[in-house]
Amino acid sequence: MDDDGFRAFVTAQWEPLTRTAYLLTGDRGAAEDLVQSVLEKSHRRWGRIVRSDAPEIYVRRAMVNTAISWRRRRRVVEVPLLAADAAPAADQYDRADTRQQLLVALRKLPPRTRAILVLRYFEDLSEADIAQVLGCSTGSVKSQASRGLARLRDHVDPYPGNAPARLQGETA
Structure with a gap:
């Protein structure tokens, strides 16, 4: 060995x-x-x-x-929630808030979809490499990544703390 x-x-x-x-x-x-x-x-x-x-x-x-x-x-x-999961930390840095939202939303994804997004966007593997790692087709990786990103977009506020009034539901 x-x-x-x-x-x-x-x-x-x-x-x-x-x-x-x-x-x-x-x-x-x-x-x-x-x-x-x-x-x-x-x-x-x-x-x-x-x-x-x-x-x-x-x-x-x-x-x-x-x-x-x-x-x-x-x-x-039962999975206990962390205090940070229950309420976003009041942080003066928008980037930290967005990162926290992203991690919470990522935890809500199905394990295989989460794995695809982690390998693609955090580990920077190509779709072909991910398909090889997971033992599936490249098309499957693409479709699951697309659906996973859509779900993340639904749960992550792109303007934490300082969204323009028109985006918060108010009319200008």
């Missing part, structure tokens, strides 16, 4: 994988658990994974699949 190669992979990929896992789970602790779980599974198969010339794709795919299966298992369990 190539433990040094695996160590180098983990060192190089820990931050990107943790960021992706956070966007998939919406919780820092769950994200770290997800990455550790996937890396543990990957370590057992590392000899085969590294021969595939695409260990990043394999690990990302395993992470998305594990996140989806965790969500299915936890679907019955």
